[in-house]
Amino acid sequence: MSNDRYEFPGGIASPIDRSATKLLYVSTAKYGGDWHSLLHTHTCAELFYVVGGVGQFKVAGRMLPVAADDLVIVNPNVEHTEVSLNSSPLEYIVLGVEGLEFGPDGAADAPYEVIHFRGGGEEMLFYLRAMLREIETKAAGYEVVCQDLLEVLLIRVLRHTDFSLTVAPAGRRASKECAAVRRYIDGHFKENISLDMLAELTHINKYYMVHAFSREYGVSPINYLISRRIQESRYLLSDTDHSLSQISHMLGFSSPSYFSQSFRKLEGMSPMEYRKRRAGEHGPREGGMASDSRLSTVDSRGK
Known part of the structure; x- marks a missing residue:
């Protein structure tokens, strides 16, 4: 008989401060022919996970090509919008997270990040879809479950990038x-x-x-x-x-x-x-990418 036992060290630190960082919303979107998009900002950070399609994100004056299994992170108060390729409509899940900013080495003024999960996005989708199911069914304790899933998802994100998380200044929320x-x-x-x-x-x-x-x-x-x-x-x-x-x-x-x-x-x-x-x-106007x-x-x- 073999028996493996793994012990956890005391004082495990969470990557987020739950007293300040909250999941505000989870939603899905899919590009349609009647969708025309304007630059806009949010007072929370947003995480867009592309489920399907091809398009671009316009963030802080730059156009970023995106496709399935890309994660786009936009910091609070940063202008952005989504532009879809008409022949392959964008479809994504978006999280709004209050009290959080992303930045290299803790720099809170970094406006965005794009992470490519090519071939490894199944785990990300598992957590995102679990959040959607919890919110849709609203079973007892669904808010806690969604907050827990957010924390797990953020750990997964940090494993794929050198970005770090910081708590957004209270005055900006x-x-x-x-x-x-x-x-x-x-x-x-x-x-x-x-x-x-x-x-x-x-x-x-x-x-x-x-x-x-x-x-x-x-x-x-x-x-x-x-x-x-x-x-x-x-x-x-x-x-x-x-x-x-x-x-x-x-x-x-x-x-x-x-x-x-x-x-x-x-x-x-x-x-x-x-x-x-x-x-x-x-x-x-030429066809293809929406202007x-x-x-x-x-x-x-x-x-």
Whole structure:
């Protein structure tokens, strides 16, 4: 008879500080022909694991080619977006993690990292899909299980890179309420959204919510909503033949005149002036990779 016994040393250190680092959301996304993406930021770190397809991630001004079994890590407050190859649509799972930053040798200002798990992504997918099952079923203790799975997954990530983890400074982490409001606006900006609705969503006083959101992001929730609609309108003006009335209605503005007024305030020109200028700048678009002007927020919905 043989018997192998392995003992663990005392004082095992976790790679993350659970008092500060929290899993905020897990979501899935798959590129569709109607998906156009804009550069955006999040106050949490995001981990994108590409399940299938081919495309690019635009991060901090760089275009990074990605394919199945690639993991893209984006630090908080770093502009990014996803661009898919139409013939091979991107499909990925994304995690939003509060209170965490990645950087070489602990440098918290490193904006992103791409890790290739070519031929070795089965284990990563196992943990990610386990998280999704837990959140979908919401069995007793699913939050703890997901947090445990996050910790295991981060250890696996650290084994494939020389990046290290640091706790994000508290001042840079938005409150959960503000983050929830922003994610909701990003995902529903074409709908009729009111302050009362946002306050009900977060279960906090409407006036406190406005004050906290404005302090966190430097803009009120309603002005942020308008800016998201104007961002989307730039794509519609550049890449479609929709009339101003149609665009105004599609984006939830109360009238075409209010849309034009809001557009001029943010862009310094009328919508028609913008359309003419864009038409003069760009010739016929080529097929293949979606152009950068076809960008919009993909919420992690947490996107």
